Amino acid sequence: MIHNSTYAGQAGSFSSRVQQRAHAIRTWLCVGLDPDLERLPEHLPRTTAGVVQFCTEIVEATHDMATAFKLNFAFFEALGSDGWRAIEAVRRSIPSTVPVIADAKRGDIPHTAAAYARAIFDVLGFDAVTVSPYLGWDAIAPFADRAGTCVLVLSRTSNPGAATFQEVLVGDDPLYLRVARDGLSLETIADIGFVVGATQPRALEAVRALSEDVLLLVPGVGAQGGQAAATLQLGGNRSGDNAIVPVSRDILYASSGKDFAAAARGAAEGRARELWLEYEPTHSGR
Amino acid sequence: MIHNSTYAGQAGSFSSRVQQRAHAIRTWLCVGLDPDLERLPEHLPRTTAGVVQFCTEIVEATHDMATAFKLNFAFFEALGSDGWRAIEAVRRSIPSTVPVIADAKRGDIPHTAAAYARAIFDVLGFDAVTVSPYLGWDAIAPFADRAGTCVLVLSRTSNPGAATFQEVLVGDDPLYLRVARDGLSLETIADIGFVVGATQPRALEAVRALSEDVLLLVPGVGAQGGQAAATLQLGGNRSGDNAIVPVSRDILYASSGKDFAAAARGAAEGRARELWLEYEPTHSGR
Numbered sequence: 001m002i003h004n005s006t007y008a009g010q011a012g013s014f015s016s017r018v019q020q021r022a023h024a025i026r027t028w029l030c031v032g033l034d035p036d037l038e039r040l041p042e043h044l045p046r047t048t049a050g051v052v053q054f055c056t057e058i059v060e061a062t063h064d065m066a067t068a069f070k071l072n073f074a075f076f077e078a079l080g081s082d083g084w085r086a087i088e089a090v091r092r093s094i095p096s097t098v099p100v101i102a103d104a105k106r107g108d109i110p111h112t113a114a115a116y117a118r119a120i121f122d123v124l125g126f127d128a129v130t131v132s133p134y135l136g137w138d139a140i141a142p143f144a145d146r147a148g149t150c151v152l153v154l155s156r157t158s159n160p161g162a163a164t165f166q167e168v169l170v171g172d173d174p175l176y177l178r179v180a181r182d183g184l185s186l187e188t189i190a191d192i193g194f195v196v197g198a199t200q201p202r203a204l205e206a207v208r209a210l211s212e213d214v215l216l217l218v219p220g221v222g223a224q225g226g227q228a229a230a231t232l233q234l235g236g237n238r239s240g241d242n243a244i245v246p247v248s249r250d251i252l253y254a255s256s257g258k259d260f261a262a263a264a265r266g267a268a269e270g271r272a273r274e275l276w277l278e279y280e281p282t283h284s285g286r
Numbered sequence: 287m288i289h290n291s292t293y294a295g296q297a298g299s300f301s302s303r304v305q306q307r308a309h310a311i312r313t314w315l316c317v318g319l320d321p322d323l324e325r326l327p328e329h330l331p332r333t334t335a336g337v338v339q340f341c342t343e344i345v346e347a348t349h350d351m352a353t354a355f356k357l358n359f360a361f362f363e364a365l366g367s368d369g370w371r372a373i374e375a376v377r378r379s380i381p382s383t384v385p386v387i388a389d390a391k392r393g394d395i396p397h398t399a400a401a402y403a404r405a406i407f408d409v410l411g412f413d414a415v416t417v418s419p420y421l422g423w424d425a426i427a428p429f430a431d432r433a434g435t436c437v438l439v440l441s442r443t444s445n446p447g448a449a450t451f452q453e454v455l456v457g458d459d460p461l462y463l464r465v466a467r468d469g470l471s472l473e474t475i476a477d478i479g480f481v482v483g484a485t486q487p488r489a490l491e492a493v494r495a496l497s498e499d500v501l502l503l504v505p506g507v508g509a510q511g512g513q514a515a516a517t518l519q520l521g522g523n524r525s526g527d528n529a530i531v532p533v534s535r536d537i538l539y540a541s542s543g544k545d546f547a548a549a550a551r552g553a554a555e556g557r558a559r560e561l562w563l564e565y566e567p568t569h570s571g572r
Contacts, residue, residue: 034398036401072398072401074392074394074398074399074401074402074405075398075401077370077401077402077405077409078401078402078404078405078409079405079409080370080374080405080409080410081367081368081370081371081373081374082367083370083405084363084366084367084369084370085367087367088366088367105392105393105394105418106360106391107391107393107418107420108360108391109443109444109445110445110447112320112358112360112361113360115322115358115360115361115363115364116360116363116364118364119360119363119364119365119366119369123363123364123365123366124366132391132393132418132420133420133451134393134418134419134420134440134443134451134452135440135443135445135447135448135451135452136445136446136447136448136449136450136451136452137447137450138445138446138447139443139445139447139448154420154421157395157420157421157425158395159395159396159421159422159424159425160422160424161396161421161422161423161424161425162421162422162425163422164422164423164468165419165420165421165422165461165464165465166420166421166422168454168456168461168464170454175451175454175461178451178454179451182450
């Protein structure tokens with residue numbers, strides 16, 4: 001057993017809540033809710049009601065194996081205002097013991113960012129939000145002034161075109177690393193994490209090397225090609241902790257039949273087991 | 287009269303529609319709808335219904351002086367799903383002759399960006415959207431594959447902290463300028479514009495110097511301190527064209543009484559006059 005690290009962050013912080021839950025249920029699996037109307041189980045209506053039923057059944061079937069849930073706002077917003085009603089309904093269906101991430105990638109000037117933060121935290125009741133760093137830290141600060149919430153800043157994303165700007169050199173650092181280094185040095189943002197794609201092992205190692213304690217959100221396992229256990233080895237700290245690994249499509253669409261929830265549970269069980277390291281990672285650089 | 291430039295972009299493109307409308311009503315004023323519950327006229331309820339009534343009356347009072355409208359999604363989302371219903375209602379209230387910009391600052395991997403694009407264009411019916419460049423061009427492409435729509439990419443924003451990443455040097459260019467230079471060279475994105483804050487005269491000149499034809503969205507006039515006529519002189523091309531200048535708070539909150547719509551109309555008239563250049567700009571560099 002290698003899980004002897006101290007909890008990241010302050011008591012009651014998002015990071016510490018996630019860490020506690022990961023240890024309690026022994027997994028860094030985050031179930032990602034990206035409901036695609038085209039891929040709903042065949043017996044469900046292609047409507048907002050169908051999406052809500054789908055997501056709430058997935059939540060019911062997987063919540064005891066999820067260290068967190070993540071809602072991808074785009075797939076809800078594609079339903080218009082009904083999609084936002086679905087976000088509200090799905091959020092309410094998640095037990096209060098499970099932290100929930102708003103994967104919304106917001107980023108605007110401070111006055112506007114404050115309104116986005118009210119939406120995500122005060123109105124919708126999420127615990128963490130993904131944001132873009134392009135506008136600088138004053139535009140992120142409004143997401144970071146509530147107790148118990150966390151801001152997850154895009155560092156290195158998993159898409160093919162990400163290198164164009166994220167790998168630009170700033171001194172000796174690529175931009176994505178400068179974002180993470182700067183963010184960790186801020187005293188104004190209490191609970192900050194970073195998003196680094198599972199398809200970017202070099203970036204994962206580089207960002208992790210900055211801090212054992214920082215929480216990383218590492219998307220891209222499954223449909224995008226990343227391997228679960230390898231992702232946690234690279235993204236996690238020396239104790240195999242502090243890397244939230246979302247899995248969406250592999251779980252949501254494990255079956256298109258009436259057994260979709262049971263199939264999702266089965267897929268989540270497999271992923272949950274993969275996303276817990278019992279051994280000291282053996283790759284170089286640790 | 288200096289308005290003899292050819293229309294930017296292809297016939298039927300967003301850029302050409304905006305250019306035609308600007309010439310027809312002789313202004314580059316864009317009325318920005320950022321409804322703040324705290325600042326609604328005193329007689330209106332602090333509810334979503336109040337916001338919808340407020341915005342639709344502003345639209346009714348100002349649409350003949352607006353070359354475009356811009357909805358800032360954050361201020362609607364701060365009302366939760368009702369806010370998205372308000373977006374839908376306000377969008378429907380805008381005459382089809384006036385192009386409408388979704389100021390949503392989205393930015394995600396291509397698969398997710400495609401869902402955001404469906405939301406903004408297909409479901410809500412907007413004509414243009416603001417997006418962040420941090421994820422690279424493959425993440426912007428899904429916003430650019432519909433006829434008649436436009437993607438407005440953040441280049442240099444108006445907030446104090448923007449320099450941290452946007453002014454990073456990439457070769458000889460600051461990052462914001464590299465974004466614009468790259469974007470203009472893409473053959474995959476037909477109608478692209480850039481967002482450059484009115485508080486950044488050097489950036490406005492630099493981006494404009496790349497192209498006479500490109501459309502710039504130049505926020506920051508009024509409450510943020512930028513001057514209207516000077517902004518159009520800097521951001522517009524040699525003919526004083528192709529710079530959409532949104533004004534929000536100065537118009538929306540011109541009066542907090544029952545005369546708010548008439549006061550908004552008066553404020554919009556003044557701004558509209560300022561945002562039309564009858565003379566060749568005389569500052570250096572042109």
